[in-house]
Amino acid sequence: MELHLDLVGGIAGDMFVAAILDLRSDLEEGLMNVLSYAPMLEGVSCRIVSHDDGILTGRRFLVERPGPDTTHEHHHHAAWRDIRAALSASSLDAETTHHAIGIFSLLADAEARVHGTAAEAVEFHEVGAWDSIADIVAAAYLIAQLDATRWTSSAAPLGSGRVRTAHGILPVPAPATALLLEGLPTIDDGIPGERVTPTGSAILRYLCKQETISPQPRRLVASGYGFGTRKLPGISNCVRVICFESRATDVAGSDRVAVLEFEIDDQTGEDLAQGIENLRAHKDVLDVVQMPVFGKKGRMMTGVRILARPDAVAQVVALAFDETTTIGIRHAIVDRMILPREIIETDTASGSAHVKLVKRPSGQTAKAEASDIGNGPGAAERQRRRQVAEAAAKTGKQS
Known part of the structure; x- marks a missing residue:
């Protein structure tokens, strides 16, 4: 299952939660149960309501607590170390705790960069308030329950203007939000106001390693809409989540990889071989291949192609x-x-051997590591050892 976030009006924590629950209403009961014993939410009530803005219909996630904390003039402070300790010591399941701490860690790092301090010293204001803690714990639970293979998003609307915070009046997007959006696609659609909150940007950064919908054929199976508080001129203030399902016949998964290519015509073979081995040893390099190619004037050159992780190109x-x-x-x-x-x-x-098992559309294949087979007394013996190792791997896996 793959999930795509269409940031129609923007994104905030409550909008993300509402959109997922509109998509999967069966998760509502479990979420309410989790929030009832989540840390730092004493006296807080959470509920899901239907919403119709006159254009689209969906859900809203409301987090409420009676008293002065509901006003915008009161700013609850919470230290990141206290939030992390409370989450770690809570009765939340391991996956929900992992995701919640992961999202909060991104916020802490961004706040630390904004204020020129260490993440351990960060004290949250708006994002440390009880409503944002509820949003992040709820988001973490839903992320764990969905267990999607891939999350993507559309461009995030930047918005414009100013926003009032515990630190005073700040530009939109807020400084921490701007840091969290670095590297992600953005768009200026001319509609002012805060369109992406710090919590919303942290969820985006945490989930969306890729911004575009997969080009592979998939079946669109469902969609859901989560609305925010504000009314925007001429557009619904919502997040739409779209759920895709790969075709049942598809065995292969998909991801993205960086491809780097160049040619060499003035380096000795001995030195180039050492250089390629050093490249291959890098932790973010997936593979390196070299091949003979013809350059200008018919000169022989070496073509080099490197496969690497996309975030390690530089x-x-x-x-x-x-x-x-x-x-x-x-x-x-x-x-x-x-x-x-x-x-x-x-x-x-004949000894131990490593065997690679691969699941193909027509069935499973096995390939023994050549270096583990040994020299052997001849090709026939090596082939026999290879077949024994591969058969043992298949049988052991199936048993």
Whole structure:
């Protein structure tokens, strides 16, 4: 299952929660139960209501507590270390706790950068209030329950103007929000006001490693709408969540990878081989291949192609410039299809061997690691050892 967040009016924590519950109303009872014993929410009531803004219909997630805390003039302070300790010591399940701390950690890091301090010293104001704690715990529970294989989002609307906070009047987007949106797609649609809150931007940063809908064929199975408090001119103030399901016949998963390419014509083979080994050893490099290519004037060159993690392009490029004589590198982020695989260690009469099991559309295949088979007394013996190891891996996995 893949989920896409369409930020029609923007995003805040309560809008995200409401959209998920509009998509999956069956999760409402479990969420209310979790919130009843979540930490730091004593005296807080949460409820889900239907909403119709005259254009679209959906849900709203309301977090309320009687008393002066409901006014905008009161700012509850909560230290990040206290929130983290309370979440860690709570009765929340491990997954919900993990996601909640993950989202809050992003907020703490952003606030620390804004105020020039360490994350441990951060004291939250608006995002530390009981309503935002409820939003983040609720979001964390729903994220854990959905267990989506991929989250994506549309461009986040920047908004404009000023917002009143515990630190005074700040520009929109708020400084912490702007930091959390770095690297994510944004859009200025001309509609003013705070369109993305710090909590909303932290959820986006936490979930959405990719901003675009997958190009692979999928079935759209459901959608839900979560509304915020404000009314926007000419547009619904909501988040739409769209649920996709891969075709049942699809075995391969998908992700994105960085491809870096360049050619070498002035480096010795011995030195280039060492440079490529150093590249291959980098933790964010997935693979490196080299191939003979013809350059200008018919000269032989070596073409190098590197596959790397998308968030490590700058580091890998710098390493490639240091390890080779190239002075230019092409790179792009591309989608790829990958088959599920795992490495099994088998024990046979000929010794242990690592075998890669791969799930293909037509069935499972096994391939023993050549270096584990040994030299052997000949090709026939090596082939026999390979077949024994691969059969043992298949049988062991199936038993």
